[in-house]
Amino acid sequence: MMRIAIAGAGPAGAHLAYLLGNNGCEVLLFDARGQAWEKPCGGGVTTKALREFDFLRGHDAPMQMVSSVRVIAASGREITIKPKSDFAIYSRAEMDRMMRQRAVDVGAKFIAARVALITRASGRWELTTQTGEHYGCDFLVGADGATSKIRRRLGVEFASQDYCYALGWHVRGSDPESSASSRVDIRYLKNGTGYIWGFPRTDHLSYGIASKYREKTPAQLKAELLEFIEAESPDIAREIKSAAHHSTPRAEFYGAMLPALEVESWDRLRTSDAKQNWALIGDAAGFVDPLTGEGIYYAIKSAELLAQALTQRVRDYDEMWRAEFGAEMRRAAQLLPRFYLGKFAGAPFTERVVQFARLHRGVRDTLNDLIAGDQGYLNLKPRLFRSMLSIV
Numbered sequence: 001m002m003r004i005a006i007a008g009a010g011p012a013g014a015h016l017a018y019l020l021g022n023n024g025c026e027v028l029l030f031d032a033r034g035q036a037w038e039k040p041c042g043g044g045v046t047t048k049a050l051r052e053f054d055f056l057r058g059h060d061a062p063m064q065m066v067s068s069v070r071v072i073a074a075s076g077r078e079i080t081i082k083p084k085s086d087f088a089i090y091s092r093a094e095m096d097r098m099m100r101q102r103a104v105d106v107g108a109k110f111i112a113a114r115v116a117l118i119t120r121a122s123g124r125w126e127l128t129t130q131t132g133e134h135y136g137c138d139f140l141v142g143a144d145g146a147t148s149k150i151r152r153r154l155g156v157e158f159a160s161q162d163y164c165y166a167l168g169w170h171v172r173g174s175d176p177e178s179s180a181s182s183r184v185d186i187r188y189l190k191n192g193t194g195y196i197w198g199f200p201r202t203d204h205l206s207y208g209i210a211s212k213y214r215e216k217t218p219a220q221l222k223a224e225l226l227e228f229i230e231a232e233s234p235d236i237a238r239e240i241k242s243a244a245h246h247s248t249p250r251a252e253f254y255g256a257m258l259p260a261l262e263v264e265s266w267d268r269l270r271t272s273d274a275k276q277n278w279a280l281i282g283d284a285a286g287f288v289d290p291l292t293g294e295g296i297y298y299a300i301k302s303a304e305l306l307a308q309a310l311t312q313r314v315r316d317y318d319e320m321w322r323a324e325f326g327a328e329m330r331r332a333a334q335l336l337p338r339f340y341l342g343k344f345a346g347a348p349f350t351e352r353v354v355q356f357a358r359l360h361r362g363v364r365d366t367l368n369d370l371i372a373g374d375q376g377y378l379n380l381k382p383r384l385f386r387s388m389l390s391i392v
Contacts, residue, residue: 001026004310005127005137007115007150009100010039012282012299013143017103019307027108028135029100030127034112036096038170040256042199042206042293043090044184048373049297050086055102062202063088065182069371072187073354080183081357081368089184089199089206095296111135115144118153120276139310140278143303146257148284154273158286160213162265164194164293167221167255168208169229169247170201171236186371187228188350192216193340194293196228205233210293212260212336258293259286266330272306274315279306287321291332291339297373298325331377353384362387 002025006013009031017029045063050056066087072078104110113129118140120126125140142150146163185198194211209225216224230237239248246253261269269286272279281287282299289295302321309317342349357363366383369375375383 002139002310003028003137004139004141005115005125005135006030006141006143007127008143008145008148008282008284009036009103009110010096010143010145010282010299011099011296012284012287012303013141014096014099014103015300016141016143016281016303016307017108018099018106019303020310021103021106021108023307023311025310027103028111028127028137029103029108030111030113030115030129031100032112032114032130036093036100038252038254039092039096040166040168040208040254041092041295042197042208043092043095043201043296044199044294045088045090045296046294046371046373047083047085047087049300050088052297053300056088062094063090064200064202066184066200067182069184069186069368071354071357071367072185073351074188074190074348075351077351077354077358079354079357079364081364081371083372084368085372087184087372089201091201091203115150118150123277125277138277139314141306142278142280142284143282144284146259146283146288148280151280151284154276154278154280156270156280158259158261158265162259162261162286163213163257164210164260165213165218165221165255166208166210166258166293167218167253168197168206168225169236169240169251169253170204170206171233171251172204173250185232188340188348188354189224191341193336196225198228198232208254210258213257218255258295259283259288260290260293260336261286261288261329261333262290263330263333266326266333270318271321272309272314272317274313277314279309279314279317281306285321287325287329289329289332291336291377292370294373298329301325328377331380335377335381356387360387 005028007030017027021027070080116130117128125137127135187196192211196209199206209221271285281302287298305320344352
């Protein structure tokens with residue numbers, strides 16, 4: 001029986017623990033937090049993910065189904081799109097709690113401790129937690145997020161340009177019957193790569209903003225996000241502005257780094273070593289869409305691919321994820337500056353996307369499919385331009 005240690009019990013690590021435990025492996029699942037928490041994440045689960053991963057629907061973790069998506073250009077021009085299929089927003093605390101429990105139910109051993117030290121001797125990994133406990137394993141998996149300590153200890157480094165920065169507030173006390181309770185808001189930034197979001201949860205709203213790391217200062221991001229919140233919820237904006245600290249009784253502040261790998265980084269990315277018996281999945285591997293910041297689908301998918309590789313040939317794992325979604329991720333990295341900063345017909349590209357979506361069903365359908373996760377990047381530009389040019 002192979003003993004596998006997984007550092008990180010988010011969607012990637014917990015799902016891998018479930019798959020391996022269900023397949024008879026002995027699994028050690030580590031996480032520094034004993035209880036799942038509300039991570040700095042929008043919590044959006046695309047139509048594609050809901051369709052592909054049945055377990056996301058068949059459980060008791062609360063999710064807010066989305067009936068409309070409002071896309072707003074930096075100028076304020078907007079369009080509201082009705083999704084063709086289900087699209088959900090999860091509380092990350094509830095999603096992670098559910099996924100951890102699935103893993104424990106099939107025999108994975110959950111250890112509420114951070115892996116502080118890893119060493120390799122006699123073909124095995126030795127792990128030491130911050131509490132001084134020691135564990136041995138045959139295979140080590142890093143699933144400990146964007147700033148993964150396991151990844152760095154294994155010699156895989158991301159440069160500063162391979163990140164974006166996200167911050168925002170979880171706002172409680174919102175009216176569950178309001179018109180915005182089942183609507184997602186996305187607003188493109190002024191002179192920046194990224195966007196603002198307003199995501200409804202079952203018991204609160206998640207407001208956030210993401211931009212390439214160091215492109216804007218945290219103060220600038222906060223100011224731009226607060227301007228948006230003020231237009232949507234003036235009382236919440238006033239409360240945040242008047243608070244002495246980042247958080248208020250109703251609004252909990254969050255901030256985090258997210259992977260947003262450059263093209264060159266995708267080309268040289270190494271996420272496993274069959275001789276040394278280690279692999280990376282989810283955010284720890286950099287598997288986040290550089291254009292949208294969506295990572296939940298890729299966390300779960302990479303766990304499934306690694307589970308499959310572990311039952312066949314580990315050395316195939318890198319080839320498997322590259323074939324499954326690597327080319328799309330690389331293309332997203334290529335498109336990112338053009339999509340957010342590029343010009344088309346004398347205006348920002350995102351401005352034209354919203355403008356033309358108001359005029360033409362083909363552009364609306366493309367935007368809808370992109371949000372749902374059903375529109376790939378390899379043919380996104382030709383499809384958008386065909387639709388745009390047909391109305392110019």
